Amino acid sequence: MWDRVHAILQESPRKRAARTRAETPALLKGLLFGPDGAAFSPTHTRKGDRLYRYYVSQTVLKHGAGACSVGRLPAGEIEAAVINQLRAVFRQPEIVAGTWKSARVLADNITESDARGALQQLDPLWDELFPAEQTRIVALLVERVDIGTDGLNVRLRVDGLGGLAHEMLAGGVGEAA
Helix, strand or coil: HHHHHHHHHHHHHHHHHHHHHHCCCCCCCCCCCCCCCCCEEEEEEEEEEEEEEEEEHHHHHHHCCCCCCEEEEHHHHHHHHHHHHHHHCCCCHHHHHHHHHHHHHCCCCCCCCHHHHHHHHHHHHHHHHCHHHHHHHHHHHEEEEEECEEEEEEEEHHHHHHHHHHHHCCCCCCCCC
């Protein structure tokens, strides 16, 4: 055991941190903000072999528990809520129209039907994507997620939707999965 502990301590703290981050994906890193405007940071804890992931308010990290009305959120729950909201948005006609207009800037032969089809394909494809690809797509689509005691507000990047639709029509999303 002494040798294992010593080997861990010999490894650079930056390398250890990078490996830990790679093992614990954070879909909403840099996108999640609390009611006071403070960012939420991904974190995790282990209990036995089980990993528990959270997002914690910077306000709580700096000033202690109780400093923010929404101090800590289970990562799986908030990520699922954002993904469910994205899935619902993909079906909205005005989003499809905006996506089509944005995608036409990248390729003028894209039809509105193409844009709708690309957005609809993403729903069943989502669960098959690698975590890194899911994170890339969320960063492309989501500008910001504001969390309050009464719910969440997801601010989208319409240009990101157009870029994603163009990518999907070109066959670029989900190829590695």
